[in-house]
Amino acid sequence: MTGDDDRRSYASPPCFLHELSAEEGGVPGAVDAVQARDVARWRKAERARLLAERAALSVSERKAAAETVARHLDGLLGDICGKAISAWWPIQSELDLRFWLASLDARGASAALPLVTEKHAPLRFRIWTADAKMERGFWNIPVPAAGDWVTPDIALAPLVGFDAAGYRLGYGGGYFDRTLAANPGIHAIGIGLSAARLETIFPQAHDIRMRAIVTENGIA
Numbered sequence: 409m410t411g412d413d414d415r416r417s418y419a420s421p422p423c424f425l426h427e428l429s430a431e432e433g434g435v436p437g438a439v440d441a442v443q444a445r446d447v448a449r450w451r452k453a454e455r456a457r458l459l460a461e462r463a464a465l466s467v468s469e470r471k472a473a474a475e476t477v478a479r480h481l482d483g484l485l486g487d488i489c490g491k492a493i494s495a496w497w498p499i500q501s502e503l504d505l506r507f508w509l510a511s512l513d514a515r516g517a518s519a520a521l522p523l524v525t526e527k528h529a530p531l532r533f534r535i536w537t538a539d540a541k542m543e544r545g546f547w548n549i550p551v552p553a554a555g556d557w558v559t560p561d562i563a564l565a566p567l568v569g570f571d572a573a574g575y576r577l578g579y580g581g582g583y584f585d586r587t588l589a590a591n592p593g594i595h596a597i598g599i600g601l602s603a604a605r606l607e608t609i610f611p612q613a614h615d616i617r618m619r620a621i622v623t624e625n626g627i628a
């Protein structure tokens with residue numbers, strides 16, 4: 409099923425105004441602006457729903473999902489020797505892949521974590537090891553207090569939601585999209601629960617597709 413099909417069949421589309429042309433009295437650009445606002449509202453509601461659903465899972469369900477995801481990820485990535493790979497320090501019931509990240513060193517790869525060093529700017533990444541000294545960063549997310557900056561070859565992106573075309577829904581800051589726009593060489597892989605799948609997130613011009621999505625059910 410394509411995104412366009414979904415848009416036609418969706419019970420309550422975010423916006424009908426795309427059917428009005430400028431010649432019909434609209435202000436050029438205004439329809440796009442209204443549509444973007446409606447999509448942002450819809451995403452906010454979907455985020456809240458998906459986050460509540462995820463938080464309702466037990467710790468052992470999330471742990472089992474993280475272990476299965478890690479196995480699928482190893483199968484997808486193959487030989488990672490020499491690669492820098494970033495993931496995340498879990499917050500808000502995100503899957504905890506720190507055990508997998510900590511295993512990279514022994515496999516000849518380096519692990520990294522993202523930092524917001526400036527609001528509304530691309531993320532930056534610092535090498536992380538299991539014994540790294542951490543400090544509270546933006547949004548109180550723990551980040552390495554010191555260490556080399558690196559541009560990851562592969563960035564694992566935690567998903568609040570994802571869609572059939574591989575677009576990601578995050579917390580709404582736009583940080584991952586900005587990061588991928590500024591670093592097109594980064595291979596981004598979305599990681600989340602299969603229950604976070606949506607038919608479409610109504611991709612906007614700034615949204616950048618993940619190269620792959622991995623859930624506990626495999627490669628989505």
Ligand SMILES: Nc1nc2c(c(=O)[nH]1)N(C=O)[C@@H](CNc1ccc(C(=O)N[C@@H](CCC(=O)O)C(=O)O)cc1)CN2
Nearest residue numbers: 496497498499522524547549566578579580581583584
């Ligand atoms: N564990 C973890 N670390 C991560 C990320 C992540 O998704 N998970 N990020 C992945 O990118 C970056 C941080 N992303 C963030 C994105 C948005 C907001 C935030 O302030 N959201 C506002 C709403 C913003 C808006 O709607 O304009 C909020 O919820 O109040 C915070 C952090 C880097 N580190």
Ligand SMILES: Nc1ncnc2c1ncn2[C@@H]1O[C@H](COP(=O)(O)OP(=O)(O)OP(=O)(O)O)[C@@H](O)[C@H]1O
Nearest residue numbers: 451576577578579580581582583584585586589614
């Ligand atoms: N490359 C970019 N340049 C400037 N603004 C951007 C860019 N990418 C996204 N944004 C802005 O960020 C805002 C949030 O985007 P979106 O809803 O896609 O966030 P998200 O992917 O859920 O968040 P995050 O990646 O932080 O978890 C949008 O209003 C968008 O305009």
